[in-house]
Amino acid sequence: MTAGESFDRLDDDDYPAYTMGRAAEMLGTTQGFLRAVGEARLITPLRSEGGHRRYSRYQLRIAARARELVDQGTPIEAACRIIILEDQLEEAQRINAEYRRAAASENPTTAG
Known part of the structure; x- marks a missing residue:
């Protein structure tokens, strides 16, 4: 992976960049809350190679709404x-x- 590819991921809302601890800290909540949101199947964090939960910015926005x-x-x-x-x-x-929009483009009305 090149440095450019690494930086591109920072702009990706779906890239699982945040650990459970960091995600909880950012949301001002507990790791238990994040687990509960996962158990309710609202969000499904990606698992790192070591089995740790990783969250994307998109998932954090959803968790923040739940909070x-x-x-x-x-x-x-x-x-x-x-x-x-x-x-x-x-x-x-x-x-x-x-x-x-599709219907309007297929059947445009003409002013008379």
């Missing part, structure tokens, strides 16, 4: 389900918008 909900009193299992449903809704809205 917000839990801090507001939502049970962790419910918080994880809410986030999954929010993600599914966002994806459905994106697909719907694509269909609308």
